[in-house]
Amino acid sequence: MLQDLSKALRLNCHLVHTSSSRHQSPIVHPLSTSHPPQSHNNDNKKVNPFKLVENDLNNLYKDIRKELWTERPELEEIASYYFDGQGKAFRPMIVVLIARALNFHVNRVPDLKDSQKTVAMVTEMIHTASLVHDDVIDTADTRRGKPSVNVLWGQKKAILAGDYILSRASQMLARLRNDEVIFVLSQVLLDLVQGEFMQMGSKEDESERFSHYIHKSFKKTASLIAYTCKAVSLLSGANKNFQEAAFQYGRNLGIAFQLVDDLLDFVSSQAELGKPAAADLKLGLATAPVLFASEKFPELNIMIMRRFSEPGDVERAYEAVMKSDGLDHTRLLARKHADEALRHISPFADSPEKQALVMLAEMTLNRKK
Amino acid sequence: MSDAEKIVGYSTSYFSLRCLLSDEISNVALHLSKLNGTNHPLLETAKRLTYNGHSVMQTRGLLVLLISKAAGLNPSASDYHDSRKLAGISQRQRFLAEITEMIYSAHLIHRGILNLQPHLLLHSKIDQDLHFGNKMSVLSGDFLLASVWKGLGELRDTKVVELMATAIGDFMEGQFVIETESVNPEEIKANYWEERNFLRIGSLQANSCQSALALAGHDEDIQLKAYQFGKHFALSWQAFTEMQPYNRPFMHSSNNASIYDLMSAPVLLHTEHTGDSLACIRKTDSEGKTHIDYRKLHSIISKGKGIEKTRELIDRHTTEALDAIKQFPAIDACNALMNIVFAVREQ
Numbered sequence: 001m002l003q004d005l006s007k008a009l010r011l012n013c014h015l016v017h018t019s020s021s022r023h024q025s026p027i028v029h030p031l032s033t034s035h036p037p038q039s040h041n042n043d044n045k046k047v048n049p050f051k052l053v054e055n056d057l058n059n060l061y062k063d064i065r066k067e068l069w070t071e072r073p074e075l076e077e078i079a080s081y082y083f084d085g086q087g088k089a090f091r092p093m094i095v096v097l098i099a100r101a102l103n104f105h106v107n108r109v110p111d112l113k114d115s116q117k118t119v120a121m122v123t124e125m126i127h128t129a130s131l132v133h134d135d136v137i138d139t140a141d142t143r144r145g146k147p148s149v150n151v152l153w154g155q156k157k158a159i160l161a162g163d164y165i166l167s168r169a170s171q172m173l174a175r176l177r178n179d180e181v182i183f184v185l186s187q188v189l190l191d192l193v194q195g196e197f198m199q200m201g202s203k204e205d206e207s208e209r210f211s212h213y214i215h216k217s218f219k220k221t222a223s224l225i226a227y228t229c230k231a232v233s234l235l236s237g238a239n240k241n242f243q244e245a246a247f248q249y250g251r252n253l254g255i256a257f258q259l260v261d262d263l264l265d266f267v268s269s270q271a272e273l274g275k276p277a278a279a280d281l282k283l284g285l286a287t288a289p290v291l292f293a294s295e296k297f298p299e300l301n302i303m304i305m306r307r308f309s310e311p312g313d314v315e316r317a318y319e320a321v322m323k324s325d326g327l328d329h330t331r332l333l334a335r336k337h338a339d340e341a342l343r344h345i346s347p348f349a350d351s352p353e354k355q356a357l358v359m360l361a362e363m364t365l366n367r368k369k
Numbered sequence: 370m371s372d373a374e375k376i377v378g379y380s381t382s383y384f385s386l387r388c389l390l391s392d393e394i395s396n397v398a399l400h401l402s403k404l405n406g407t408n409h410p411l412l413e414t415a416k417r418l419t420y421n422g423h424s425v426m427q428t429r430g431l432l433v434l435l436i437s438k439a440a441g442l443n444p445s446a447s448d449y450h451d452s453r454k455l456a457g458i459s460q461r462q463r464f465l466a467e468i469t470e471m472i473y474s475a476h477l478i479h480r481g482i483l484n485l486q487p488h489l490l491l492h493s494k495i496d497q498d499l500h501f502g503n504k505m506s507v508l509s510g511d512f513l514l515a516s517v518w519k520g521l522g523e524l525r526d527t528k529v530v531e532l533m534a535t536a537i538g539d540f541m542e543g544q545f546v547i548e549t550e551s552v553n554p555e556e557i558k559a560n561y562w563e564e565r566n567f568l569r570i571g572s573l574q575a576n577s578c579q580s581a582l583a584l585a586g587h588d589e590d591i592q593l594k595a596y597q598f599g600k601h602f603a604l605s606w607q608a609f610t611e612m613q614p615y616n617r618p619f620m621h622s623s624n625n626a627s628i629y630d631l632m633s634a635p636v637l638l639h640t641e642h643t644g645d646s647l648a649c650i651r652k653t654d655s656e657g658k659t660h661i662d663y664r665k666l667h668s669i670i671s672k673g674k675g676i677e678k679t680r681e682l683i684d685r686h687t688t689e690a691l692d693a694i695k696q697f698p699a700i701d702a703c704n705a706l707m708n709i710v711f712a713v714r715e716q
Contacts, residue, residue, distance in 0.1 A: 070538075075545040133511060136482075137504050154484035155503055157548065160541050163479060163514065167538035170518065174531035182530055186522025189515035196508060 049356035049363075053096045056112045057120070060092055061085045064121050067168050078153055078161040079168075082128050086144055091127055092120035094225055094253065094360065098246050099232035101345070101353035106237045110353055115176050116232045122185075123228040125169040130192050132162040137196070138283075184231045188224045195220030199285060206301055210291050214255065222254025245344040249357065252341035257364050259334035262287035266321055268368065281314045288333065290317055293326035331365075338365050409502030410481030411509075414474075429473055429574060430466035432602070432709075436595050437462040437581040438702035439694060446586025457699065461524050461584050468520045468533065469577040475513035476540050482506050529580040536576040543569025547632075552659070554631050554640045554647060562637050566607045567600065574599035598693040602710060605686035608634045609713045612679045619667040629663045634682055636666070639675030687714040 061083045068079045096112060099120075104110040134140070135148045136155045142148055149158040166189070173182055198216040203209045218226075229250035233243045265280045266289050280287050284307030286294075294300035297320045303313045321327065338361040348354045437458045442449045448459035455463070482503050485496065514537075521530045546565050551557070567575075578599030582592045611633035614620070622628065630636070640647060650662045650669070670676070687710050697703050 070542055072542050072545040072549070074549055075542060133507055137507055139500065156480070156482040156484050157545075159479050159482050159507055159510070160544050163475075163510075164538055164541040166514065166518075167534045167541065170521070170534035171531055171538065174527045174534060177527045179525045179527050182527060183522045183525065186519045189511075189518045193508060193511045193515045197512075 047352050047355040047359060049093065049097060049359055052100070052352055052356050053093050056096045056100075056117060057089055057092055060089055060121060060124065061087070063117075064125060067121070067125075067172060068165065070164075074153075074157075075161060075164060078149055078157055079165050081149055081152075082131065082144065083124075087124070087128075089124060091123045091225060091228070094250065094357075095120045095123050095228050095232050097353050097356050097360070098229045098249065099236055101348050101351055101357060102233050102236040102238045102242060102246065104351045104353060105242065105349040110351060113235060115178065115181075115235045118172050118176060119181070119228055119231050119235070122169045122173055123224060125165050126188065126192075126224055129162040129165040129169070132158050132165070134196075178235070180234060181231045184234060185227050188227050191219040191223035195223075204305070206294070209286070209304070210288075213286070213288065213291060217255050217258040218251065221258040222251045225254040226250035242347070245347065248344040249341045252337040252344070253361060253364060256334045256337035256341065256361070259288055259330055259337065260364060260367065263289060263327055263330045263334070264368075265289075266318070266327060278314060278318050281308050281317055284308055288330040289321045289326035291326075292329040293317075293321045293324035296320075296324045296326075334365055338362070409483065409499055409506075411478060411502050411506045414477050414481050427470060429577065430470040432574060432599065432706070433466040433469050433577050433581050434458055434462065435702050435706050435709075436578045436598060436694070436697075437466075437585060439697040439699050439706055440582050440585060440587060440591065440595065441698055443586035446584075448584065449586070452585075457702075459584065461526075462581050464520055464524060465529070465533075465577060465580055465584060468517050469573065471513045471517050471520075472533070472537055472540070472573060475510045475517065476537075476544075478506050478510035478513070480544055524584070526580075526584060528583050532576040532580045532583070536573045539568045539572035539576075543567075543572075550632060552631055552661075554636050557632070557637055557640075559641065562632070562634055563604065565632065566604055570607045571600045571603040574603040594693045594696075598690050598706075601686040601689035601693065602713075605683045605690060605710070605713050608679055608683045608686065611635060612676060612683075615667065615671045615676055619664050621664070625663040626661070629666055631661070631666075634679045635670050635675035637675075638678035638682065639670055639673045642674045642678055645669075645673075683714060687711075 062085075064083045065080045068076055068083070070076050070079075096116070099112055099116040100110040103112070103116075131143065132149050135143055136150050136158050139150075140148050141151045149161065153161075170182075173185065195216050195218075198212065198219065203212045226247045227250070230243050230247040233246035238246070262280065265278060265287065268277065281290070286304040286307075290300060290304065294304065300317060300320055303310070303317055306313070308314050308317055341361050342358055345354060345357055348357075438456070441457060442452045442459060446452075446459075448461055452459040452462075483499055485499055485503065517533075517537075521533055524530070543565065546568060550565075575596045576599070579592045579596035582595045611630065612635055614628050615635050620628070636647075639645070647666070647669070650666045652660045652662065654660060690710050691707060694703060694706055
């Protein structure tokens with residue numbers, strides 16, 4: 001689920017890159033004009049988040065592939081498979097923007113430090129390793145428009161290659177020789193796997209379900225973003241308050257993203273989303289729209305408990321969500337988290353990077369796929 | 370071994386216990402019963418991890434504790450005071466010993482993942498159960514590795530993180546060596562055995578022993594002695610293990626391929642030193658599939674030069690291991706380490 005954030009942004013990214021760098025056509029980012037952020041700065045529409053991080057992330061995938069070098073050609077091939085430049089590098093983009101915004105705040109120079117770039121690489125590596133493992137768990141056979149690793153090389157090698165990517169990522173972090181950075185990031189893998197475990201069970205107690213769901217969304221989606229934001233803020237030399245602000249920006253943006261993702265699962269068609277509509281229901285997952293809908297339609301509770309496993313459950317739950325205000329509530333909650341993210345970075349000194357962070361929150365809310 | 374356990378004192382760290390008692394692992398345990406009746410490797414690994422806690426499973430961690438005690442702590446180390454209360458081994462070194470065990474367990478679990486055909490997954494009950502076994506294997510292995518990552522972060526020593534991460538990477542490389550290797554021992558290069566087994570066995574022990582002394586505040590040259598000890602001890606032990614099936618009569622079992630590993634030291638050294646071809650043990654059936662005659666292999670190797678050469682190999686590595694620790698100050702822990710080495714050498 002979390003992985004679809006970057007999927008959704010790919011089109012936008014692509015559009016901006018081609019329009020600015022190749023055709024020089026006056027196409028402006030679609031979201032920057034149709035949904036101007038409501039606060040901070042009037043110049044927002046001139047800021048292009050993708051352009052701002054372009055120099056820093058230009059060689060991201062090439063540099064990651066270099067780190068994955070080994071004398072075992074097949075291991076290297078599998079480990080590098082998704083670092084083919086087709087990814088959107090959404091997480092590295094957030095991390096780089098936070099880093100630059102705080103570098104500017106602290107030193108009045110936004111330039112990215114090498115150590116911060118390493119954290120940006122590591123966040124993409126952790127994310128990718130978790131995708132490789134998720135695809136084995138969910139028996140997914142495609143990813144980013146190509147066959148998944150498990151389809152091409154089998155489940156065993158997929159898992160081993162995922163572990164290998166993580167081992168290289170931790171070596172890179174260790175070589176920064178900053179034990180505080182390692183300590184800050186020490187929880188993220190545990191959160192990812194605990195989130196996966198949480199997704200496997202349903203809470204008996206209806207009153208606990210929603211907090212369980214938000215908690216799961218934090219662990220599976222937001223934790224990696226939040227802690228890597230904190231790590232680069234530490235490296236920028238920002239004080240504890242600003243480190244916490246960076247963490248909260250990542251945390252709230254991540255949760256907002258997950259809420260929108262769960263919403264789109266109901267409203268987007270298969271063609272737009274690249275996966276069947278109501279895919280979460282089919283996997284037995286009760287996400288925010290269903291949980292909100294169950295307040296109006298208590299008969300959903302029993303279906304939630306049996307994970308929509310009886311014939312007709314998926315269809316009936318889908319109908320109930322559509323007839324309730326579950327989708328509106330979900331959108332509202334996402335908006336609340338996005339606003340909260342912005343509130344936390346409001347003390348940052350004004351800079352194009354800060355404006356880009358504001359735009360990212362808007363884009364997260366307004367994406368259509 | 371149990372004498373050695375007395376020397377390092379009662380383990381006062383509950384790190385791995387905490388993991389075993391966590392919601393996640395009890396969740397897995399609950400689901401494992403679904404795997405009964407399947408032959409998913411996770412069942413076997415789970416048994417080894419839970420019922421067999423006092424055999425070889427914990428040797429890796431025990432060696433980390435023993436080498437910690439044997440070398441002692443540098444009085445200038447931040448943990449020096451702490452270690453004096455804890456049988457001469459610091460709390461961080463005890464954590465490291467458990468992290469070492471958890472890395473090994475995670476690897477055992479992950480390498481037991483089966484390659485299942487995706488299109489078969491929904492067809493039969495047994496395929497669904499096997500897929501479920503895979504899912505549990507991924508998650509429980511990931512959970513252990515995530516706990517390792519967390520534990521390493523709490524050690525607050527980036528050098529140790531780097532060494533242990535290297536060990537995890539080597540482990541994966543070693544598994545890929547095995548996954549992609551040829552089945553013809555005759556084609557193998559001379560140092561292949563060392564490389565293969567350093568990656569899959571030696572690196573974890575070498576890097577964990579070095580890490581233990583890094584945590585003790587010792588200089589690089591002393592750390593490297595611990596590294597050499599871990600590496601050579603692990604290699605000698607591996608060679609010793611590989612020789613065992615040839616010291617007893619042939620045993621027929623469905624598991625022949627893992628007992629009579631074609632890339633084991635006795636087989637490789639046999640072909641290397643005799644130049645003999647092992648073509649006679651391979652038979653190709655009408656479908657073009659190759660079968661190995663393990664009984665014939667056993668008979669050739671038991672009578673051939675490979676056993677003697679493997680003994681020499683064990684001697685070489687045990688000598689190096691003993692050499693590496695001879696100047697460590699703590700007599701009792703050093704003796705315990707030497708006794709373990711001699712046990713491998715003289716059997």
